[in-house]
Amino acid sequence: MQLRPKIAPYIVEIISQLQNAGYEAYIVGGAVRDFLLNRQPKDYDLSTSATPEQIKKVFRDRHVLIIGKRFRLVHLHHHGEIIEISTFRKRPQDQTELRRPGKQAPEHMIFQDNEFGTAEEDAWRRDFTINAIFYDPVNDKIVDYTGMGMKDLAAKTVRSIGDPVLRFEEDPVRILRALKLVGQYDFTMDAETESAVTKCIEFIVHASASRLTLELEKILKNPYGHLILETFHRYGFLKRFLPFIDSCWGTPACDYMMKLLEERNRRILEGKYRDSISLAMSIMTLPFAEKLISDREPGQLWNYLPDIAEDLRQILLKVLNPGTPTKRAVAAAVRTLMLQERIKNLMIKKLVSHPGYSHARELGIIQNNVMWKFWHYEEQLPPPEPRSEKRRRGRRHGRKRSAVPVPAGETTGTCH
Template structure:
């Protein structure tokens, strides 16, 4: 069907190059969903009939790089933006072998371990996870294709519907449960009945997902300005107990609620453009109340800096995000941000702090904490000015989203 969507010119140009080389090419997935909802996509994914090698041949080795084993695709640097360009896939042949050929023991029968069987655009649509993610758009011809016949309607109705058998979809790839609930949290969508029932009955399958993929999803959640809403959806549907059990165990406690309120405030500031979407700052923000608790202090109370407190901070960062494995540089950065919090108790520490590597993020966390505790953010910003190496940011408090509430359930 003909449909005009406001796609950036350099994206249209990239699609045109593939089409002019004789290949089919479309924008796929979340970008179309966002455009139909009147939102600006954070990125564009491209799908094409060209193989990864053919994509590289069109754009050249200098700007096109083939990545991945389980799912091979091409990173194309184009128009100042990085695009993921994938080849149309079809449903893979079932086989319990890992990509390296070793037997896959004790895994769900239908779990997909390799997804590199190429197919047509329609085959690619039917093997995707949810109808709202299975739309294809050709911006050159302004053509919107909905192979499932339900994607456009489900976007308008706010429904997350698995394509085909929901139980099979989650068994094929348990990470799809995370993605379903991220849609619930971020867009206020609801799961349709069959998808919801299958998800409730499949929660334990998340243990079988590749640790690297689960950790990558957590990085995306923490970098997003909707991370608090994602976490709330995980809790509402019972997934948080498997994904971040330490946080689930603290749900409803003073420390747990303070952590979610802090993350909510940080996310508001990211959405307002006041802060960058730093993963390490998000880690430190979530961990702060548990560090206070570990150091025998209440919410908002600073602890004394000491080798013992540093060890306790490291212990909290390790436990809170387990069983996911965060990159060491992110953990170390979050550690430095939290260590510096104790020094904010005395303005005399400014000179020794202001040029330290993590002062900018530590100051941001100070302002977040001050805002959540209804303190004077502007006064704190003046007392602790931005360092010469940090970006100067307004201390003005942005509009806050509704705080997460214990026991709040999705409409699904």
């Protein structure tokens, strides 16, 4: 299979620069997997024999940052995009000294992963065979060190490299990633990997909150996120990842949320809207807000109350707990929800210039497609203004955008 024509030219140039400097360099992981599946990857991960300091030297005329403590790597900035470049690793040595006193963790859990190795050593320490395929776009060469990656990809099989229990002990987030592969690609796990997922599922409590929040953000952006959540629930993982949603599974509110999320994802795949995290947060909150604030059925929104913004914020945090989304994303999601009554009733005079109109309009269209079913509804909602026009008018009138106020308080209740 010819992959070279699918690769962005600037990625080929980055690989070429590293190779010309005397280092091995490949595209690795999910990007190679997605290209081989004829899907467009969301980003590129590159790996090289160069150390972070050597990478920075090769690209000394570019914006380059060395980041990470547990896993040091390089962020190379390219026209607003961040390209991650890691150094080949090998399996780390005993990490007993790095374990936190008094905190129980899986015996073989990795706390630092900064022991550099060869390309082959790097492939064998990865999580699954389908994620251990390397591609050299300069020479148009696929390298499958495990000998199973291409076969498992063709068979749609998620297989751990080596002992899956050991792999999940080393990094419990691999359990989440195995289930993501099952949901997103409709793959199946081999018997040994599936058994280990069931046996080790409780290990996820040892993953850091920051890493789990990052994985949540990836799922919120993912146009197959609804399938991933269904897989999480089927394997009993959802109650550990999003316990509120798991407790509501099968209720009218949760069913409506999943339908809204599926419709949003369909529109992303069709190129009708972007993969906004805050919009996904609004979608996941809205049905539960209808139930908890006004005890209404799906699609009926809520009564307006003086403290509605804070109520919505608290419900959103409850829905996404233990994830910790950014304040900016939370404020944007609450703003989108606050505009839904006006959007539903087409009270849109002067709303087109509102900074939250674009997301609010899209959420209204999604609700209408799933539940409201108003005739010619989308045609009655003017398209959002281009961002450049809003910026010009904002400068002209000296406006400053302000976030939704976030006073203290808590909304309680259940979705049943």
